[in-house]
Amino acid sequence: MNARATWTEREIGDLGGKVAIVTGANSGLGFETSRALLKAGAHVVMTMRTTEKADAAHKALSDELGPVSLETMLLDLADLESIRRFGEMFHGKHSQLDLLVNNAGIMMTDAQLTIDGFESQLGTNHLGHFALTGHLMDIIAATPGARVVTLSSLAHRWGFMEFGNLMFQNGSYTPRAAYGRSKLANLLFTYELQRRFEAAGVDAMSVAAHPGTAGTGLADHLFNRWYLQPLKSLVFLGIQTPKQGSRPSLRAATDPTAVGGDFFGPSGRKEYRGAPVRVASNAASHSEIDATKLWTESERLTGVKYENLRTSTK
Numbered sequence: 078m079n080a081r082a083t084w085t086e087r088e089i090g091d092l093g094g095k096v097a098i099v100t101g102a103n104s105g106l107g108f109e110t111s112r113a114l115l116k117a118g119a120h121v122v123m124t125m126r127t128t129e130k131a132d133a134a135h136k137a138l139s140d141e142l143g144p145v146s147l148e149t150m151l152l153d154l155a156d157l158e159s160i161r162r163f164g165e166m167f168h169g170k171h172s173q174l175d176l177l178v179n180n181a182g183i184m185m186t187d188a189q190l191t192i193d194g195f196e197s198q199l200g201t202n203h204l205g206h207f208a209l210t211g212h213l214m215d216i217i218a219a220t221p222g223a224r225v226v227t228l229s230s231l232a233h234r235w236g237f238m239e240f241g242n243l244m245f246q247n248g249s250y251t252p253r254a255a256y257g258r259s260k261l262a263n264l265l266f267t268y269e270l271q272r273r274f275e276a277a278g279v280d281a282m283s284v285a286a287h288p289g290t291a292g293t294g295l296a297d298h299l300f301n302r303w304y305l306q307p308l309k310s311l312v313f314l315g316i317q318t319p320k321q322g323s324r325p326s327l328r329a330a331t332d333p334t335a336v337g338g339d340f341f342g343p344s345g346r347k348e349y350r351g352a353p354v355r356v357a358s359n360a361a362s363h364s365e366i367d368a369t370k371l372w373t374e375s376e377r378l379t380g381v382k383y384e385n386l387r388t389s390t391k
């Protein structure tokens with residue numbers, strides 16, 4: 078392990094001339110990640126679900142940072158048509174993509190479906206980002222040294238793949254198991270994408286990150302009863318700020334010593350908090366059999382084919 082447990086965003090080098098996309102960038106870790114990338118000089122495309130959120134984020138960062146190379150674009154990861162449209166618009170405006178941060182996510186929501194009928198946590202957190210990355214793959218492959226960073230979670234350890242019942246049908250849904258599955262899928266995807274980059278000889282890297290615990294809006298729906306509000310304040314006292322929580326993503330995105338398949342998370346006890354270092358994910362996340370099955374299933378469900386990355390075998 079060569080990672081130092083002191084890393085902060087001050088170690089990010091000059092990103093002038095680089096183009097980055099951060100999904101779910103209006104709040105939490107995505108907002109902090111975007112802010113740090115902008116400060117380092119990158120052109121950052123921040124994706125949001127509504128124009129109101131886009132305008133607010135644009136104003137907040139422009140007011141704070143002055144003239145920065147910031148663009149906002151609409152993207153709903155729970156809607157394959159929105160993802161296709163985003164890909165088309167991005168291609169219309171840009172000819173390079175150095176960094177894609179697959180950050181957006183939902184956690185432990187009640188049972189619901191995406192517009193395309195997918196279980197919403199797998200649909201948003203994994204299938205949405207699978208489709209997005211696929212729509213952008215030609216431009217990623219054409220950008221030397223491009224990186225794809227995908228956000229996972231300690232909760233990947235709660236996950237298990239059951240390919241006959243990927244969407245938790247017939248009353249088998251629980252918010253926890255579905256979140257765990259989606260975050261396990263994020264890692265299976267990360268490692269499989271790296272194998273496919275290598276097999277196809279593409280000069281790009283796929284890496285993952287998890288923030289440990291950070292006080293963002295991710296659990297707001299779980300705290301939304303008035304009597305739970307004091308508990309929220311108490312929990313937030315003990316966990317990382319969004320800025321601290323964004324450091325594993327930022328290190329994964331920018332550390333020049335990172336290699337494909339790296340996973341960054343906090344260095345502290347149980348990986349809950351601390352400076353970002355390389356961490357290990359569980360055995361299930363390294364299953365090449367499950368990764369291949371998930372890839373095939375994700376292509377079938379989303380209709381997005383990675384034509385230039387057909388196989389993970391050299």
Ligand SMILES: NC(=O)c1ccc[n+]([C@@H]2O[C@H](COP(=O)([O-])OP(=O)(O)OC[C@H]3O[C@@H](n4cnc5c(N)ncnc54)[C@H](OP(=O)(O)O)[C@@H]3O)[C@@H](O)[C@H]2O)c1
Nearest residue numbers: 101105106126153154155180181182230290291293294295
């Ligand atoms: N915070 C933690 O402790 C923690 C721990 C482990 C992993 N993570 C991971 O970190 C990532 C960022 O979460 P966060 O903590 O920063 O939470 P957050 O503040 O709630 O941010 C989540 C972002 O995802 C966006 N999003 C949700 N559904 C979307 C959809 N259908 N299409 C496009 N964007 C959508 C949200 O947009 P809206 O504002 O429109 O909803 C928001 O911008 C997630 O992948 C999460 O699983 C966080």
